[in-house]
Amino acid sequence: MKVSTSQPFQIVYSLLEHEYLGYLFESYVVQRNPKGQLTLQHQTVSAKNAPEFADGLDETDFELVALTDQIQQDAVIKEFWPKKTTPADFFLKIYDPEKGDKALQDVICRYVQERMGQILERLQGKYVFIMGKDGEPTWREMEIAPEPASVLFHFRRNDDSTHYFPTIQYQNQKLDFQYKNAVIICEQPAWLLLNNVLYHFRNDVDGRKIKPFLNKKFIVIPRQVEESYFQRFVAPLVESFDVHARGFDIRSERYVARPQLTFSDAPTATVVEEVRPTRRALADSGGVAVASAAISDHIHFDLSFRYGDHTIHNGYDKRVCVKLEKKEDNYIFHRLVRNLDREQEIIRELADRALEVRNGRAVLEKATAFRWLxxxxxxxxxxxxxxxxxxxxxxxxxxxxxxxxxxxxxxTDWFDVRGTVRFGEFEIPFIKLRPYILQRRHEFRLPNGQIAIIPDEWFTQYLELFAFAEEQAHSLTLRKHHLALVSDLQNGNLATVIISRKLEKLRGFESVEDQPMPVGFRGELRPYQKAGYNWLHFVKDYHFGGCLADDMGLGKTIQTLALLLQRKESGEAGGAASLLAMPTSLVYNWLSEAQKFTPDLRILTYTGTYRDKNVAQFADYDVVLTSYGIVRLDAELLKTYKFDYVILDESQAIKNPGSTTSHAVRGLHSRHRLILTGTPVENSTMDLWSQMSFINPGLLGTQTFFRKEFLKPIEKGKDEGRTRKLHALIKPFILRRHKAQVARELPDKIEHLSYCPMTEEQTHAYEETKSYYRNKILRNIEEHGTASTQFMLLQGLTKLRQIANHPRMADETYEHESGKLREVIRMIKSVVSEGHKVLVFSQFVKHLDIVRASLDERQIDYAYLDGNTRERHKVVNRFQEDEKLRVFLISLKAGGVGLNLTAADYVFILDPWWNPAVEAQAIDRAHRIGQQKTVFTYKFITKSTVEEKILALQNKKIQLVTDLITTDEAIIKSLTKEDIEELLG
Structure with missing residues (x-):
């Protein structure tokens, strides 16, 4: 029956009882007659059609219509049952007395009750009715009591039981509600319908506390269950409501709030959080969605307050707390009035001290918790x-x-470390903490069985001390090279230190003392080289191992040779030889430098298949030169000799601590140890550990410790603090000078010869070819003279030069290695890792192709230029401007002139030939106006080949070569039979 909006109408709210959902309200509009009276003409109102009647509705009406919509049975079914169903099927299934879903019933009840409470609190001043049995919405009108009623709960305890009942007062008058057909239409909060009046209550009374007494005078509590009943039911009533008792005491008490913290460990606890349930989750969860998270190795702090003799947990949310006390046959309810302001003040003070208490609880990680305590x-x-x-x-x-x-x-040779840890009355030797600190175990069991938590900061402060120290008979010892760590502990007030004047002087030293040069040294050290020589004495005098890490070309070799000559002249070597281990390719370079600068040193070259494996011979020499390969092969033999020095050149060869080479050199015995390298770190921070552990064993702890405490934090975590710590540990034992730092002491251009031994396969190919051409050329000279052999000689020399570079240049089927290529690649890697740029020149494009393949294999980027290169300027500009591009391969003919390559400060000449002018032109690509750095030039000479012979012949006829001869052909023509025999000898 439609209600006309053009005629007067009234919105009303009608109460009905649903068989399953309980009491509900529905919204209606009712037509008024001309006299203003409500008629029987009515229409339901919902959110859909409410706007039609907007003229007769206020804001509260729209809220009420929306709320009544939500509790209609169709809306309830849709909210809690996403599948299609009929109301009959839904209610019969969910509310079946035997098989029904009790959990879902409870959830639906809470849902309806919550909205009924919101409706009832908005009905004041509205037209409210009880619906008739025929569905008439205005059958009987109700009033809303304007003031809240109050409930007084009564308890009468006698000899055998306790009687319990409530009384209701409204406007200071007792309200007679029992046996009066009163109904509770909403339980939480309680709304009572009595004589067509709706009453609500102070203190949010639960309707279930009144409902049992609508048709009952009182409830009897038998004596045998009264204690439990008093605790579970009466005490909460006393907290929130007015209670009148006879037969036991209720005492209201006020005390000063005294805070207390109770802590307990929670190895596996679960945090449960109640959240708003989703529609689909309700049937399974009962309206509570549980979000859980495991908490392990944490400490729970529970905040409570003592009020008199009673404890109240801070998480308890009521202003009044009741504690039940039983004295003989009597009960006392202590009604404690809390000082919530004081409690909040305490919580704020804890928060100011970094303990956040929420709902009476705080959780901290165990070590943090005890540090806080x-x-x-x-x-x-x-x-x-x-x-x-x-x-x-x-x-x-x-x-x-x-x-x-x-x-x-x-x-004498170490530091003794002793200490005492005090946990209250217990004194524990410091050494007992070692496994705990190293394994980061916080719990230490005391003699009385209690668990002490080691302070978190100790794991940082004493970690290196325990990692680097060695246990000896119930004490700890540190090697002298850990002086920096000892200083750090003293400076941080973490240890009391007693050391000698000599070591005290070392801690405060500002400069290294100047040392006299050995008398037999030929030449003169540059100032920075002299400083390096002094530094080598410095680390030796304190019995430390040292790492001389100057850039390539700065003279690590001659600084070391000067030291070894001084050891000989002073007699400090004690007749013992020093061992110099290096890549095979460097042996002849060391021999050449020693002959040039320190000819008084007796040098034994301990290499080759036919070496004399007898350490007794070392007594006749000052220095033994050998390769890493020989050290590996003869490790057991070499261990039997006590060297004065063991020195490793290009010490990155032992960067892998697990390699056979590393094990072999660490097993050698000597008074002193020294390493030489331009690149102490090539690939990983572990490179550093291996080399430092050779010169100063134990300096950086065990490999496992170093990997965990330094390598991973530095390389993966980019931890600047650990990087600084590592730098501080190794700084006293590394002398590193970059070329830029000593530029003023260097001439503009420095030339080096780098001698490269051939491999066995290369030697075989070379000797075979040399024999063929030697016999053929010398026979031809005998028969026809030197003039007719020039072409044959040039052809033979070219073939031999190619094999000296790499036999694959002369024979494409050659599958073995080349000694020169090994050395070239090694030095390119060194230059690149030191941050420099290098020009690599060769007369043979084939040779450059072989070098290119090796660089590609090692993923080293490079620029390339030969006679076929187009847009040369773009290639040159890229090399000049790209900081990451550090290698430029250039054919000598294509790149000898017309290029400006001042970005490079190293020049490699791979295959020198007669005319030094051509080489000079190549060098001048880098060494020209605009160059800000010293240019280092390396000529690679393959040992025992025509290249070495050409070099000797150049020196012999230096004036001829530099002044008169301008072409290679002219030099060939000038060669005598003796010269040719020398070349092919």
């Missing part, structure tokens, strides 16, 4: 706190005072 113990006492451990905690923790005292004393 130790740190704030005095303040907590001042604030009146009692701190104790919970009875449910699985462990008995110590929470007293904690302190540590460490003393470090210099002994």
């Amino acid at each position: 130790h740190h704030h113990a005095d303040e907590l006492a001042r604030m009146g706190f009692t701190v104790h451990q919970g009875s449910t905690s699985g462990k008995d923790y110590f929470i007293g005072s904690v302190s540590v005292e460490v003393g470090i004393t210099e002994a």
Whole structure:
């Protein structure tokens, strides 16, 4: 029956009882007659059609219509049952007395009750009716009591039971509600319908506390269950409502709130959070969605307050708390009135001290928790706190005072480390903490069985000390090279240190003392080289191992040779030889430099298949030159000799600590150890560990420790603090000078010869070819003279030069290695890793192709230029401007002139030939106006080949070569029979 909006109408709210959902309201509009009376003409109102009647509705009406919509049975079914169903099927299934879903019933009840409460609190001043049985919405009108009623709960305890009943007062008059057909139409909060009046109550009374008494005078509580009933039911009533008791006491008490913290460990706890359930989850969850997260190795702090003799947990949310006490046959309800302002003040003070308490609880990681307890113990006492451990905690923790005292004393060859840790009355030797600190175990069991938590900061402060120290008979010892660590501990007030004047002087040294040069040294060291020579003495005098890490070309070799000559002249070597291990390709370079600068040193070249494997011969020499390969092969033999020095050149050869080479050199015995390298770190921070562990064993701890505490934090975590720490540990033992740092002391251009031994396969190919051409050419000279052999000689020399570079240039089927290529690639890698740029020249494009293939294999980027290269300027500009592009391969003919390559400060000549002018032109590509750096030039000479012979012949006829001869052909023509025999000898 439609209601006309053109005629007067009234919105009304009608109460009905649903068989399953309980009491509900529906919204209607009712037509008024001309006299203003409500008629029987009515129409339901919902959110869909409410706007039609907007003239007769206010804002509250629109809210009420929306709420009544939500509790209609179709809306309820849709909310809780996403599948299609009929109301009959839904209610019969869910509310079946035997098989029904009780959990879902409870959820639906809460849902309806919540909205009924919201409707009832908005009905004041509205037209409210009880619906008739025929569906008439205005059958009987109701009033809304304008004021809240109050409930007084009565308890009468007698000899055998306790009677319990409520009384209701409204406007100071007792309200007679029992046996009056009263109904509770909403339970939470309670709304009572009595004589067509709707009453609500102060203190959010639960309707279930009144409902049993609508048709009952009282409830009897038998004596045998009264204690449990008093605890579970009566005490909560006393907290929130007015209770009148006879037969037991209710005492309202006020006390000062005294805070207390109870801590307990929670190895596997679950955090449960109640969240708004989704529609689909309700049937399974009962309206509570559980979000859980595991908490392990944490400490729970529970905040509570003592009021008199009673404890109230801070998470309890009521202003009044009731504690039940039974004395003989009597009960006392202590009604404790809390000081919530004081409690909040305490919570704020804890928050100011970094303990966030929420709902009476805080959770901290275990080490942090005990550090917090130790740190704030005095303040907590001042604030009146009692701190104790919970009875449910699985462990008995110590929470007293904690302190540590460490003393470090210099002994003859090491530092003695002793100390005492105090946990309250217990004194524990410092050494006992070693496995705990190294394994990051925080829990230490005291003699009385209690668990002490090692302060978190100790794991940082004493980690390196325990990692680097060695255990000896119930004490710890540190090697002298850990002086920097000892200083750090002293400076941080973490240890008391007693050391000798000599070491004290070392800690405060500002410069290294100047040392006299050996008398027999030929030549003169540049100032920075002299400083390096002095530094080598410095580390030796303190019995430290050293790493001379100058850039390539700065003279690590001659600084070392000067030191070894001084050892000989002073007699400090004691007749023992020093061992120099290096890549095979460097042996002849060392021999050449020694002959040039320190000819008084007796040098043994301990290499080759037919070497004399007898360490007794070392006594006749000052220096033994050998390769890493020989050290590996003869490791057991070499271990039997005590060298003066063991020196490793290009020490990155032992960067892999697990390699056979690393094991072999670490097994050698010597008074002193030294390493030489331009690139102490090539690929990984572990390179550093291996080399430092050779010169100063134990300096960086074990490999496992180093990987965990330095390598991973530095390489993966980019930890600047660990990087600084590592730098501080190694700084005293590394002398590193970059070329730019000593530029003023260098001439504009420095030339080096780099001698490269051939491989066995290369030697075989070379000797075979040399024999063929030697016999053929010398026979031809005998028969026809030198003039007719020039072409044949040029052809033979070219073939031999190619084999000296790489036999594959002359024979494409050659599958073995080349000694020169090994050395070239090694030095390119060194230059690149030091951050320099290099020009690599060759007369043979074939040779450059072989070098290119090797660089590609090692993923080293390069620029390339030969006679076929187009747009040369683009290639040149890219090399000049791209910081990451560090290698430029250039054919000598294509790149000898017309290029400006000042970005490079190294020049490699791979295959020198007669005319030095051509080489000079190549060098001048880098060494020209605009060049800000010293240019280092390396000529690669293959040992025992025509290249070495050409070099000797150049020196012999230097004036001829430089002044008169301008072409290679002219030089060939000038060669005598003796010269040719020398070349092919």
